[in-house]
Amino acid sequence: MNNNLDKIFAALGDSTRREILIMLLEDDMAVTDVAEPFDISLAAISKHLQILSKSGLIVQEKRGRVKWCKLQMHAMRDAAIWMESFGQFEQLNFDAFEIFLKQEKILHK
Amino acid sequence: MNNNLDKIFAALGDSTRREILIMLLEDDMAVTDVAEPFDISLAAISKHLQILSKSGLIVQEKRGRVKWCKLQMHAMRDAAIWMESFGQFEQLNFDAFEIFLKQEKILHK
DNA sequence: CTATTATTCAACCTTTTGGTTAAGTAATAA
DNA sequence: TTATTACTTAACCAAAAGGTTGAATAATAG
Numbered sequence: 001m002n003n004n005l006d007k008i009f010a011a012l013g014d015s016t017r018r019e020i021l022i023m024l025l026e027d028d029m030a031v032t033d034v035a036e037p038f039d040i041s042l043a044a045i046s047k048h049l050q051i052l053s054k055s056g057l058i059v060q061e062k063r064g065r066v067k068w069c070k071l072q073m074h075a076m077r078d079a080a081i082w083m084e085s086f087g088q089f090e091q092l093n094f095d096a097f098e099i100f101l102k103q104e105k106i107l108h109k
Numbered sequence: 110m111n112n113n114l115d116k117i118f119a120a121l122g123d124s125t126r127r128e129i130l131i132m133l134l135e136d137d138m139a140v141t142d143v144a145e146p147f148d149i150s151l152a153a154i155s156k157h158l159q160i161l162s163k164s165g166l167i168v169q170e171k172r173g174r175v176k177w178c179k180l181q182m183h184a185m186r187d188a189a190i191w192m193e194s195f196g197q198f199e200q201l202n203f204d205a206f207e208i209f210l211k212q213e214k215i216l217h218k
Numbered sequence: 219c220t221a222t223t224a225t226t227c228a229a230c231c232t233t234t235t236g237g238t239t240a241a242g243t244a245a246t247a248a
Numbered sequence: 249t250t251a252t253t254a255c256t257t258a259a260c261c262a263a264a265a266g267g268t269t270g271a272a273t274a275a276t277a278g
Contacts, residue, residue: 006124013119044237065245065254080192140225153267174224174275
């Protein structure tokens with residue numbers, strides 16, 4: 001039970017993987033390109049990507065010889081919801097917060 | 110770098126530890142009482158609590174022969190900020206977020 | 219002082235994690 | 249057809265994680 005939260009949080013518990021996720025925010029990437037900025041082997045990156053896949057935080061889709069990595073925001077959201085529902089983040093209304101932030105932006109301009 | 114996010118997320122990546130945190134939401138607890146609902150040894154719970162301590166998610170304070178476990182919400186918040194600032198809440202102003210939360214609380218009373 | 223209670227520590231075990239290198243597969247380019 | 253490119257897999261390793269039991273420590277109760 002709660003197996004996926006386990007996997008999501010565990011996946012986020014490694015800074016290499018968090019960096020990969022941040023990179024994927026910008027665009028989908030091929031495995032080789034994901035590996036490029038890191039100082040570890042391609043095989044190690046391949047394993048990190050498998051962990052991210054199993055957690056649901058990314059999906060990988062093969063087209064030709066290239067395997068594309070694509071961020072899956074909704075998986076992260078599962079973990080975010082757990083945190084939000086925890087303590088002071090209880091029943092946090094994200095939409096309301098977004099509206100609030102926009103208003104703040106206008107006020108501070 | 111980002112060592113503490115590593116530890117916080119890793120700590121959250123275990124359902125026993127997440128359950129402990131939920132228990133501590135209600136009140137501070139002694140180690141023995143934390144262990145009570147679980148099917149594992151006291152020593153194992155003691156280790157889980159050490160991991161939670163090192164992550165900063167709890168603090169333990171010894172009074173007499175009892176060691177009290179106390180939730181530290183701000184540590185969880187570090188991880189929450191990372192998640193919130195990921196993707197849809199880019200450039201999140203946490204002060205604004207706190208103000209928002211306070212307003213929300215007042216509104217829901 | 220002696221038991222009891224609360225908790226940790228030490229030694230051990232198994233599985234997982236994060237890394238390596240070398241070989242294997244599969245698609246494309248020459 | 250033969251390289252080359254883009255990966256994954258296999259075999260290995262060291263360290264960490266999550267568990268166990270049994271002994272140690274330390275505070276309180278009797």
